[in-house]
Amino acid sequence: MxxxxxxxxxxxxxxxxxxxxxxxxxxxxxxxxxxxxxxxxxxxxxxxxxxxxxxxxxxxxxxxxxxxxxxxxxxxxxxxxxxxxxxxxxxxxxxxxxxxxxxxxxxxxxxxxxxxxxxxxxxxxWNYAPMVERARKLLCAGGIGAVEQISVTMSSQTRELLADTGGYPDASPDSAPEPATWTDPAISGGGYGQAQLSHALALAFGLTGARARGAFALMSSPLSAAVELHDAICLSLEGGGICSVAGASSFVGADGNKHHLAVEAVGSDGQFMIDVFRERVSLFRPATGQADLPVAPGEGAYDGARAANCLIDLASGRRTDNPAPGELGARTVEALELAYRSAASGAFETSS
Structure with a gap:
């Protein structure tokens, strides 16, 4: 070839x-x-x-x-x-x-x-990570039914980046991020929500199939930042479920700069949890009890190489499944768009 x-x-x-x-x-x-x-x-x-x-x-x-x-x-x-x-x-x-x-x-x-x-x-x-792919298979084999509630929590070392007072620990030492890429709302679309909660929502929505229909959001911009550093978002979901999303810009150096990210979901037939920081995945269904997936130490760490490798494997025909397709990206944009509208208006915003 x-x-x-x-x-x-x-x-x-x-x-x-x-x-x-x-x-x-x-x-x-x-x-x-x-x-x-x-x-x-x-x-x-x-x-x-x-x-x-x-x-x-x-x-x-x-x-x-x-x-x-x-x-x-x-x-x-x-x-x-x-x-x-x-x-x-x-x-x-x-x-x-x-x-x-x-x-x-x-x-x-x-x-x-x-x-x-x-x-x-x-x-x-994270959607390309082996622990997440195993979690997806676990849910496909026996899911949680209709989604009733999802809790998403995330914090990562973006305080200095988004406040334009320092860098991002995972950035290339040879090419520092352009500050405006992250701190000019006209270019970035927002702060922590865009930069990091897009990841968290993609993980949650990718595993559960959820789609946001409404949002009420509070956002905080300490340090005189031009974009928000912290987010508290309540989402209404298609089908009647609800979702809470919490995002925080933590300090560089905290917990060895490892991201905190966890998703818990309760449905009509069971409940599910994935925590990439503590490296744990579990599924409980009343009919079958609890199943905990084995996760190797370090498996929850972010690996930026996986997406590019998947691109090559899909384009070459070595792989057929896409763990982070465009439609999933569009669903994350919908949720964040509603959240930013709500933070600006102070009202509960719904999709038209």
Whole structure:
């Protein structure tokens, strides 16, 4: 099989720290064709480090070079344009989270992927983790029935990043994140909700199939931050269930910079729990009792390489299942869009 031609739109800090090293580790599978980012010096360094043939500040030059797979890791405000163009150019696409600024944009990209018959993946790293994939199989074999209540809690070391007082511990040391990417609401769409709760919602919604229909949200912006650092969100779900979501920007150095993330769900036929920090997965059903999945130490840690590897495996036909498809990304955008509307209005907001 010939190598897959790779294009990257937005080779910023996270792409350099996670996606590009993962792809570079597969020299028999990929050919680095084109890369796009702002800044001549940074662009040159990425081109030379990974061996791209073409480097340009115009993403259209990357697509025109001919690509089979594209990583879209540009700022969120550009995801709709960049992902749509890549799909229409015939590429399978891995899009960074948060997916898009609006749910209308998100569903438009999903429909474009369907019409183009191309794979669309979101960079929700935990959804690709082996412990999560085993949890998904456990739920498919015997689920919890109609979802009645979901509790989602998350904290991660984004206090300094979102307040623009420091960096992010998982960022590439060679390419610091552009502050505006995270702290300008016009570019990011918001703070902790966009940056981190998009991950948490993707984990919860991916495992339970939930979809938000309404939200009441409180958001806090200490340190005079331009975006929120902390979130408290109540969601109403399609089918009558409810969901609580708590998100906090913790200090760099806390708990060895390991993310706290847990999802608990109660349904008509049982209840389920996954905790990536404590590395535990359990399912209880009255008819069969409790099942606890074995989880190896360290398995709950975030691995940024998995999404790019899945992109290559899907595009090459080695894999057929997509753990973080575009429609899941669109459901996370719907929930966050409602939450930000509610925080701004002070009222319970519902989808139209």
């Amino acid at each position: 010939s190598k897959l031609r790779v294009g990257v739109i937005g080779a910023g800090s996270w792409a350099v720290a996670a996606h590009l090293p993962a792809l570079a580790a597969r020299p028999d599978d990929v050919d680095f064709v084109g890369v796009c980012r702002r800044g001549d010096d940074a662009l040159r360094r990425v081109k030379e480090r990974f061996g791209f043939r073409i480097a340009s500040e115009d993403y259209r030059d990357v697509l025109a070079a001919g690509v089979d797979v594209v990583v879209v890791a540009s700022p969120t405000a550009h995801h709709h344009e960049h992902a749509t163009a890549a799909l229409l150019a015939g590429a399978h696409v891995l899009c960074e989270k948060p997916f898009t600024l609006t749910s209308q944009q998100a569903w438009d990209v999903v429909q474009t992927a369907e019409r183009a018959n191309r794979q669309l993946l979101l960079s929700f790293g």
